[in-house]
Amino acid sequence: MATTTESQSATEGTTRQDDQSRQGEIFDLLSNRRRRYAIHYCKREGEPVTLGDLAEHVAAWELDKEVEEITAAERKRVYTSLQQTHVPTLERADVIEFDDRTIELTSEATELDVYLDIVPADTIPWSTYYLGLTGVGTIVMAGVWLEAVPTEVIPELGWATLVFALFAVSAVVHDVQTRRMRLGELERPP
Known part of the structure; x- marks a missing residue:
């Protein structure tokens, strides 16, 4: 029985190590x-491309x-750089x-989208945005519970619906922006 547990533990450790190694390889690749x-x-x-066409477009994007x-x-x-270094690495x-x-x-290329949460320079990361939205929601809901927020104009359920709607709208905007910022979606790379 102990041998089976040790074997499972060793297998799980190896799998975790392989996953971390692959993740490191992907981050290195995308760096x-x-x-x-x-x-x-x-x-x-969306179809096979020639190295010449690829080089032209990459050069154009790099040089704006x-x-x-x-x-x-x-x-x-x-x-030359693509042929000797980057294409073999990919x-x-x-x-x-x-x-x-x-x-x-x-098909492995689809795996890369998970690692590419591109945040434009003039915006805040979505994680920070949701943290702030959670703070606002907490203040509003605490105000409702402590009866510090006027419930005559907007009932308690209305305040809860408002907080929920803020999260829902934010999630939709986040999803649309994330889809738009994926590699291959825009004319120029994000």
Whole structure:
């Protein structure tokens, strides 16, 4: 009996370690802007892409230019970097398949969305927003319980409905923004 428990414990420890190792690999993979741009372009296209097309778009995004404005030297620099470093890294991570002509996302690429909670520079993180909303809701509900909030104008159930509605509207806005900010959703990478 002790052997079975030890075996299960060892298996769970190995699985947890493998999950942490994979998570670290994914964060390392996504830590590079050029690889994120490559994934974005492949997702946006939705079909196999050539290394040349990928290099043009990544160079354009990096230099904040239109694809037509990219010089041969700028394209070549990005092409070489993608070919020698980034595409092999993405392939080893099983995110893409590369056959020397085309690049195609694998099913593993869908796993990356979980790690990409992109927060634009001019906004606060959603976790902070919900914490603040919880504070407001707590103050309102405490006011209702302590009869410090006028319940003649808005009944107690009305206050509770208002707090619930704030959370519901926030959740919808959060979901819409999160979907919009995913790699492959917009013309330019977020």
